[in-house]
Amino acid sequence: MLLRQSEVPLYRDPTAAVEERVSDLLARMTVDEKIAQLHAAWLKLSSDGNHEARTVDFAHGDAGITVETILQHGLGQITRPLGTHTVDPKEGVRALNALQRQMVEETRLGIPVMSHEECLVGLMIKDATLFPSPLNYAATWNPGLVEHVGRIIGEQARSIGCHQGLAPVLDVSRDPRWGRTEETLGEDPYLVGVLACHYVKGLQGEHRDLLATLKHFVGHSASEGGRNHAPVHVGPRELNDVFMLPFEMAVKLANAGSVMPAYHDIDGVPCHADRTLLQETLREKWGFDGLVVADYAGVDLLHGHHAVARDSAAAAALAFNAGLDVELPGHECALHLKEALARGEISEETIDAAASRVLRTKFRLGLFEKPYADPERVDVKSEAAGDIAYRVALESAVLLRNEGGVLPLDVEGAAKVAVIGPTADDPLALLAGYSFPVHLINAGEQSVASIGTPLQALRALLGDQRVIHARGCDIIAERRAGAPVFPSDVSLDTTAHASRDELISRDTGGIAAAVDAARQAGVAIVFVGDLSGLFQSGTVGEGSDTDSLDLPGVQQALLAAVVDSGTPTVVVMTGGRPYNLGGLEDRIAAQIMAFAPGERGAEALAGLLAGRANFTGRLPLSVPKSAGAVPYTYNHRLKSAGTPVAYHFGCRYPFGFGLSYTQFRYGSLALARREVPIADGTIELSFVVENTGSREGSEIVQLYVRDRLASSARPVRELKAFARVPLAAGASARVRVKLPVDMLNFTDGRGERIVEPGDFDLMVGSSSRDLHLGDVVTVTGNAARTLERDWRMVSEVDVLR
Incomplete structure (x- = not known):
């Protein structure tokens, strides 16, 4: 600290009331210091203090600003210090401590910085436990188990000095073509709300010393055509009854510490600029007392995408006037708040109110008294955490069909089992998009060698001699970067951009070998589905939307050929959305929907297939008959299924459905x-x-x-x-x-x-x-x-x- 010991101010007194500390500190701050608390920095941190600016990300238009300039007046938050790149967790904590030391000891007022990380399916950093997807959480219909997951993730986050987790996702699923369907808790607002409350309670703990972040506020999943960031067309009644209910529950019942607005607009008003949502409803009507943090680059999009602001300063003014507290992940617009202030587009009182909320949160978190994390106490992976991940996978797999007694498998028998399909031996197929290996897949650094696959688990259970393997086809032959992140990143000439078909494999050369394998076996288990990946680096995930509910690539052809072999066929579908089987649903022996079951999903699936455990999962969303039947949800109003009822609309397997090995x-x-x-x-x-x-x-x-x-x-x-x-x-x-x-x-x-x-x-x-x-x-x-x-x-x- 630059202050002398004899001049310890009131805000440094931990025995003083929080409001007194906030008032004292705010009164000492310059406008620059207040604004510094209203944004984050996305840096590659180093334990020697030589932090590097990130200059290649979508969210950094101001690449010319030096790290020293960004940090000179303090900082509100640091963005994903361990989750941005591959770093040993202990070394990551040392680097975070180095930044914290700069804030506490080298800035005028010594205000600590908050750290946030992604944590939807586990703490999204190297070596942390890889939990199943939120669709798996929902498919358990087990609030207590979901709370246990949140508690473990919260403990891991605290151990690395994290103060805010960017989860859970409360978007109520409405269109499975939307790539982010995999992040949701399903299509029912009450189920979403109950599970969200338990996740938040688990993550934040009794003392709310780690903030959960409810996102995306609100209606993000109802986007036009299931397209990411597209406008949302819902009336105020439906918006409140369906999409806002889970947020209201998590705010009022679970005391959620943060809320993140959504990218889209509703009836022409972008959520990041909607004062009715962020101030009147959230704070005044519901009594929310936490932080409103921007979705990454959401403020900048008011200028560059929605075009409701003439420049970055005006975009910042719009967002902070609406009720925003912190711009994430960087500083593109917040650093221009002084310009907006000079132009009369925002008042210093509004800046003071936002800065006060940030400071209040930091005092409540105890940051001023305990700014550093202990690298020797990092704990991001344990046997107990893995056991809970396994339990979620076990309780979430949904048995949709089981005819002819094929399941459970005869473990003691001699008949061969053919294990077929592109996801049978791919550990990435078990992971959701916000898991660390998938999220950073384009960096080419992520190892998943420790994650067992269904093929390996079935070999261990049945013996190598009983298992015949044939891949059959690929979903994606080579992982690479996909599409631009935001619509504003490209010209409106859409014909100039790469086709999705360039990514997805169309090679049918392996199907004949798969059929041969099936003919040698008493039963064929075909593993099909999705590969998660951001912005079309996969077939599902953020920005990886689709126009079809047919299996990606040539998987349908593979499945049809195996079924035609005459061998009883079991289909195990993994991934982030429900797909159709092209009319084969009535010809297969059994079907399982496993979603993205996480690091121990293969073990759980093998046990269920063999009858070592019973199926208890139930669908958290309906399975529409086709993309033409979308949107379809069970809680529709009359005539949603056609007039009177169109045979090709509706769903085969409804919300809440699932079979068991008993009755x-x-x-x-x-x-x-x-x-x-x-x-x-x-x-x-x-x-x-x-x-x-x-x-x-x-x-x-x-x-x-x-x-x-x-x-x-x-x-x-x-x-x-x-x-x-x-x-x-x-x-x-x-x-x-x-x-x-x-x-x-x-x-x-x-x-x-x-x-x-x-x-x-x-x-x-x-x-x-x-x-x-x-x-x-x-x-x-x-x-x-x-x-x-x-x-x-x-x-x-x-x-x-």
């Missing part, structure tokens, strides 16, 4: 009361679930509700409660549900959540289509009720043995 029976539905008051009522019902099969299993019970008459068109059904019910063979349990009347709400023309009196259908089932029990409850009252801010958002489910 379950539902019965004895009972309502505690057939009428409940609108003011504070709770609907109470119970029913019995029985395992009628010969082995243990877990059923995912689901409660759906339909409003019979409303002042606004309502969905055909909506999920309102769910629970995992583990049962031994022959055992049964009574499931009791308490559903607050508040959860029957929808948004009215004023933008308020209301509940109306009337009759509601209650439907209990094993999926959104397979509904086994039903009854009607009446909500009594004389008029609609407007919900208060802290309305009851979650149902209560108890399993009684």
Whole structure:
């Protein structure tokens, strides 16, 4: 510090109230020092303090600014210090400490810097645990397990000095053509909200000393045509009921520490410039008290993409006036705030308010008292973490079809098993786009040799002599950089750009060998699906959107040839979106949807295929029959499936669906009361679930509700409660549900959540289509009720043995 010990200011006193410390420090700061807190820097850090500027990334238009200039007045955040390049975690912490030392000891006021990293599927740095994808989290329907994942990721993040994690993704899936579908928690807002709350609670811990970041606020997944960054066309009622609900839940119930706006515009207003969203709704209506941080280059896009700002200074003014606190990942626009201030486009009071929120967060995190991390206490991979990753993979695989007794495999038998397909022996096929090896794949440095593949796991289980392997085809023969990142990076002459077909392999030369392998075997297991990769370096992931739900490349031809061989065929699909099988769904023996099951996914899949464990995963999103059936979600309004119902629309496998190696029976539905008051009522019902099969299993019970008459068109059904019910063979349990009347709400023309009196259908089932029990409850009252801010958002489910 440059201050003498005898002049220790109030803001340095850890016993003083946070607001007093914020006021004292803010009063001492120059405009330059305040602005420095409102942006990040994306640098390649070095433990000797010779940090390098990044000059080749999409988010650094001001490449001519030196590192010294960026850091001279302090800094709000440092962007992904360990997750930007391959660095040993301990060395990365030493480099981060070197930067922190510069901030604390060499700047005038000694304000520490916050560090953020990606952490959606594990801490996105070298050597950290590689968890399954968020679709896997959702497919477990297990909030407690998702919270455990968050807790482990949070512990790993703290060990490297990370203060903010850029997760979870709360975008409610609406179009599986969108590449970022793999990052979502599915298509139901309630399921997304519940799982998000548990992830946030796990990540942040009891003391919220690590910030979760809710993204992308809001409606990002409803983009036009499923195209990344495209405009969103939804009305205010749907926006609130579907897309904003999970954010509201995570803010109010989980005390989320940060929110990230989305790239797109809604009805012409970019989210990064939408004061109604960021200030009026988020802060004033919901009571959010954390940081609003920009999505990478989102502020710059107001100028370069949306063209609602004339230059970088105007873009910064728009965003910070709307309620932004920190520009990420760099400083492109925030450094021009003084120019905007001089032009009268922003006030110093607005800059002060944002700077105060940043400082308040740093005080709350304890950064001033503990700015450094201990390199010797880095812990980013452990056996316990791997076991939880394995459990998620095990509980999330969904059995969609199982005919003829092919599964489980006969482990003790002598028949050969053909293991076929481009994803059978590719560890990258098990990983989602925000895992470290995939995210940095174009750097060519990432090793995945330690990750077992399905082929290796099946050989270990069945023996080498029983397994015949044939790759059959590639999805991508050679990984390389894909498309430009942002629409503003290219000219509007789209014919000048490379075709997606140049990346995806069309080579059918290996199919004959795959057919030969199948003919030698008693069963063929064909592994197909996706390869995650950013901006079309893969077939799914951020910027890797598609116009088809057909399997990428020649995988369909491979599968058809294997099925035609006559050998019973099991399809295992991995990846980030549901694909069709081109009409082969009724000809295959079995089908499994495994999504991206992470570093121990192969082990989990082998165990499930062999019957060592039972399938308990359920679909968190529907599987549309074709791209022409999109958008399709289970909670649609009437006529969404065509007029009256078009055969080629709809879905084959619906939201909530999944089979098991055992069977379950539902019965004895009972309502505690057939009428409940609108003011504070709770609907109470119970029913019995029985395992009628010969082995243990877990059923995912689901409660759906339909409003019979409303002042606004309502969905055909909506999920309102769910629970995992583990049962031994022959055992049964009574499931009791308490559903607050508040959860029957929808948004009215004023933008308020209301509940109306009337009759509601209650439907209990094993999926959104397979509904086994039903009854009607009446909500009594004389008029609609407007919900208060802290309305009851979650149902209560108890399993009684």
